[in-house]
Amino acid sequence: MSKKIFSGVQPTGNLHLGNYIGAIKNFVDLQNQKENECIFCVVDLHAITVKQDPHELKKNIRETTATFLASGINSEKSIIFNQSLVPAHCEGSWILGCVARMGWLNRMTQFKEKAGKDKEKASVGLYIYPVLMAADILLYDATHVPVGEDQKQHLELSRDIAQKFNLDFRSNNFLKVPEPLIQKNFSRIMSLKDGKKKMSKSDPSDFSRINMRDEKDIIVNKIKKAKTDTDPMPSDEEHLKKRPEIENLFGIYSSLSNQSLKNTINDFSNKNFSVFKNKLAEVIVGKISPISSEIRKLDKDPEFIDNVLRSGAEKAEKIAKNKVKELKKIVGF
Ligand code: AMP
Ligand code: TRP
DSSP states (O other): OOOEEEEEEOOOSOOBHHHIIIIIHHHHHHHTSTTOEEEEEEOHHHHTTSOOOHHHHHHHHHHHHHHHHHHTOOTTTSEEEEGGGOTHHHHHHHHHHTTSOHHHHHTOHHHHHHHOSOGGGSOHHHHHHHHHHHHHHHTTTOSEEEOOGGGHHHHHHHHHHHHHHHHHTTOTTSSOOOEEEOOSSSOSOBOSSOTTSBOOTTOSOGGGOOBTTOOHHHHHHHHHHSOOOSSOOOOSGGGGTTOHHHHHHHHHHHHHTTOOHHHHHHHHTTSOHHHHHHHHHHHHHHHHHHHHHHHHHHHTOHHHHHHHHHHHHHHHHHHHHHHHHHHHHHHTO
16 A cells, blocks of 8 residues: 655754664655655754754754765655745644644653753743644645654644544544554664663763764774673573663664564674674664765755755645645634
8 A cells, every 4th residue: 555654853963873773764665665655854843942053953954854865765756855945834733733732732751851850941832842743744644654662652642633623623534644653673772871761862972872974983982882781692582671781782783684683682692792792883884884975975065955955845835735725724714
C-alpha cells in the first residue's frame, strides 16, 4: 500500500547519530520504496520555541537540509522544505489550537523536560509546540509519520486533534488520523556517557554523542572513551537488560550493520571489549564519513541548498494551502 509520509527535524545544530538512526535513516528507506510519497520538513518554526541566535538559525536550516541530502534524501523524489516558507502551517496551527485541550497539552512530557523547573519562564510557543506539529502532519493528509520514540506522545496528540476536529465539525475523515512509524528496535539511541539519558543535541558534553560532522579520529576517540562496565561480554539479550551502556553500543552496531541484536551478541560473545569497540568505531566511520564529506561539499554551495528549500516549499504550499482553505470553510469562515 502506498504511504503518505511526513516528518520533520528541528534545525538546532549538532545533528547526531541518534537523529540518523532514529529518524533520517528511515526517511531514506521509506523514500526508496517507490510507491511512497514523502515530505521532509526542516521545522524552523519549532526551533524558535527556545531562544535561537538568528545567524546560527539560518546556518542550521542549511545544515539540516544538507544532512538530509547527504544522507540520501533526494529532492526529485521527495519534497524537502523549511516550515517558515509555508504560512499555512501557522494558520492551520491556530485553528487546531482551538480544538486541542489544555489538559492534553499539560500531559506532554517533552514540555515538562524542556521547560525544566521554572515553567513560568518557558515560551508559550514551547507549550503549544505539539499543536504546530499536528498541523504539519494533518495539512498534508500524512498517513505515516516516521519518528524516534521520543515523539510518540506528540503523534498521539495529533491523532486526538484530528479525531476531535472531525467529530466537532461532523467532517468524517476530513483530517486523516496518522500512524506513527517507530522502529521496533534501536528507536532510542542513548548518550555515550550515560546509558539512561538519550543522545541529544543539547548535552553539554560533546563526548556524549557522535555528530554527523565528526571526523574519523574524533569518532574513534569518542567510542574508545564511551562508558562501559566491568562485566564480561554479554552472552544473551537478557544479560544486556541491566547494562544500558552496553545495550546502547550493541544497538548502534546492530542498527548500522542491519543485523539483529542477537547476531551482534553472538559475533562478539567471546571477544574482548576493545575488539568490539574497534569494530563499532569502524562501522560508524563507514556510515558517517561519506555523509559528513558530502555535507562539507554542500557547505560550499548555500545557494543550491536555498534553491532546494524554495522549490520544495512551492510544492508543499500547493498542498497545505488547499487544505487550510477547506479547513477554514468547515470552521465557518
Ligand atoms: P529533533 O532533533 O529533536 O528534531 O529530532 C529529530 C528526529 O530524531 C525525531 O524523529 C526524533 O525522534 C529523533 N531523535 C532525536 N534524538 C534521538 C535519539 N537519541 N535516538 C533516536 N531518535 C532520536
Ligand atoms: N517534534 C519533532 C522533533 O522534535 C519535529 C517535528 C515537527 C515533526 N513537526 C513534525 C516530526 C511533524 C514529525 C512530523 O523531533
